[in-house]
Amino acid sequence: MERLVIVTGANSGIGLALCERLLTEDTGVHLCLACRNMQRAEAARSALQASHPGAHVDLLQLDVGSVQSVLTAAQELRARYSKVDFLYLNAGIMPNPQVDFKALFKGLFSRNVIHMFATAEGLLTQQDRVNSDGLQEVFTTNLFGHFLLIRELEPLLCQSDHTSSVIWTSSSNARRSAFSLEDIQHKEGKEPYSSSKYASDLLSLALNQHMNNQGLYSSVVCPGMVMTNLTYGILPPFFWTLIMPIMWLIRLFTNTFTITPFNGAEALHWLFLQKPQSLDPRSKYHSLTSGLGKNYTQPRKMDVDDLMSKTLYLDLIELEKEVRRDL
Numbered sequence: 495m496e497r498l499v500i501v502t503g504a505n506s507g508i509g510l511a512l513c514e515r516l517l518t519e520d521t522g523v524h525l526c527l528a529c530r531n532m533q534r535a536e537a538a539r540s541a542l543q544a545s546h547p548g549a550h551v552d553l554l555q556l557d558v559g560s561v562q563s564v565l566t567a568a569q570e571l572r573a574r575y576s577k578v579d580f581l582y583l584n585a586g587i588m589p590n591p592q593v594d595f596k597a598l599f600k601g602l603f604s605r606n607v608i609h610m611f612a613t614a615e616g617l618l619t620q621q622d623r624v625n626s627d628g629l630q631e632v633f634t635t636n637l638f639g640h641f642l643l644i645r646e647l648e649p650l651l652c653q654s655d656h657t658s659s660v661i662w663t664s665s666s667n668a669r670r671s672a673f674s675l676e677d678i679q680h681k682e683g684k685e686p687y688s689s690s691k692y693a694s695d696l697l698s699l700a701l702n703q704h705m706n707n708q709g710l711y712s713s714v715v716c717p718g719m720v721m722t723n724l725t726y727g728i729l730p731p732f733f734w735t736l737i738m739p740i741m742w743l744i745r746l747f748t749n750t751f752t753i754t755p756f757n758g759a760e761a762l763h764w765l766f767l768q769k770p771q772s773l774d775p776r777s778k779y780h781s782l783t784s785g786l787g788k789n790y791t792q793p794r795k796m797d798v799d800d801l802m803s804k805t806l807y808l809d810l811i812e813l814e815k816e817v818r819r820d821l
C-alpha cells in the first residue's frame with residue numbers, strides 16, 4: 495500500500511536529499527513537502543519530479559516557527575489524508591551563529607579534537623530572539639512547533655492496526671548541560687540550538703513512553719556534519735572555500751563528517767526501512783561515512799533520563815494550553 499511521508503523543511507539540504515532517496519527506494523511513496531516558502535517548495539518538487547517522473551509529491555505551507563501556521567497546516571493535513579505513516583521533523587535553524595575561534599584553536603591541539611569536530615561542543619553560540627507568539631524562535635522552530643504538529647496530527651498518526659513513525663533530525667551538538675528544565679526555551683543562555691536538540695532527544699523518549707500503545711513510535715537521528723545552508727551560514731563563504739580541502743581531510747579521521755546531504759540523510763532513510771517496534775527509544779541513530787565513502791547507520795545511547803523527559807513532556811503540554819488560550 496502507498497505510504498504517506500511528510501517531511502518538514504523539505505526544500506533544501508538533508509530534507510530534500512531524504513525525499514530524493516525515498517523516491518529512489520520506493521517509487522510508490524507519497525511525499526508531502528511541508529515548507530514555509532512555497533516558491534522554494536515548488537522548486538524542490540520540480541527537482542524531485544525531474545529525477546522521478548510521475549512521483550506523487552504534494553506541497554504544504556507550514557512555518558513550524560508559528561503556532562497559527564502549525565494549526566492551519568494540521569487542519570489542512572487532516573482534510574487531505576486519512577493516515578500518516580512517516581512524519582520527518584527535520585526543519586531547523588541555527589540563527590546568527592558565532593564560532594569561538596579561541597576554543598577551536600585550543601581544541602585543535604587537545605586530545606578531544608575528534609570529539610570537537612564531531613559535535614562542535616564549546617565552539618558555537620547563537621543569538622536567539624522572541625517570535626510573534628512571544629516564544630523563543632529556536633525553541634519553537636526546532637522543537638515546540640513540531641510538538642504541536644504531532645499533537646494536532648494524533649488522529650492520523652494513532653490508529654488501531656497501523657503504526658506510524660515520527661523521526662526527529664536531532665544533532666550530536668545536543669548537550670544536557672546546555673538544557674535546563676527551569677528554562678526549556680533557553681531564554682537565558684547562548685546555546686539555544688544545542689538546548690533545542692537535547693530537548694528533542696528527551697521528548698522523543700517521552701513520546702515513546704506515552705504513545706507506543708497507540709501505535710506511534712519516535713526516533714532521533716544525527717545526520718553528522720553536512721554542508722547545507724545551515725552550515726554555510728556559520729562562516730563567510732570565502733572561509734568555507736579556503737577550508738573545504740581541510741574538511742575533506744578531516745573526513746578521513748572521523749566518520750561523522752558525512753559532508754553531502756545525500757550521506758547525511760543515511761540514517762533518516764535507514765529508519766524508513768525498519769520496523770519501528772524494533773528500534774531503541776534511548777538511542778540516537780547516526781548517519782556515518784567511512785574514509786572510503788561507505789555510508790552506514792549506527793545507534794548510540796543518548797544521555798537522557800526518564801524523569802527529565804517526563805517533566806519536559808508535561809511542561810510542553812502546559813505551554814501548549816497557554817498558547818492555545820492566547821490565540
Ligand SMILES: NC(=O)C1=CN([C@@H]2O[C@H](COP(=O)(O)OP(=O)(O)OC[C@H]3O[C@@H](n4cnc5c(N)ncnc54)[C@H](OP(=O)(O)O)[C@@H]3O)[C@@H](O)[C@H]2O)C=CC1
Pocket residue numbers: 502503504505506507508509528529530531534556557558559560584585586587635663664665666716717718719720721722723724725
Ligand atoms: N547540516 C548539519 O551539519 C546538521 C544539520 N542538522 C539538522 O538537520 C536539519 C536540516 O538542516 P539542514 O538540511 O542542515 O539545513 P537547511 O538550512 O538546508 O534546511 C533546513 C530546512 O528547514 C527549513 N525551515 C527552517 N525554519 C523553518 C520554519 N520556521 N518552518 C518551516 N521550515 C523551516 C528551511 O526552510 P527555508 O529554506 O525556508 O529556510 C530548510 O528547508 C535541521 O534540523 C538541522 O538542525 C543536525 C545536525 C547537523
Ligand SMILES: CC(C)CCC[C@@H](C)[C@H]1CC[C@H]2C3=C(CC[C@]12C)[C@@]1(C)CCC(=O)[C@@H](C)[C@@H]1CC3
Pocket residue numbers: 593598610611612613614617618664665666667718719720725728729737740741
Ligand atoms: C579550521 C577548521 C577546519 C574550521 C572548521 C570549524 C567549524 C566551523 C566546524 C567544526 C565542527 C563543525 C560542526 C558543525 C558546524 C561547523 C563546525 C563548527 C555543526 C555544529 C553543524 C550543525 C550540527 O548540528 C552539528 C552536528 C555540527 C557539528 C560539527
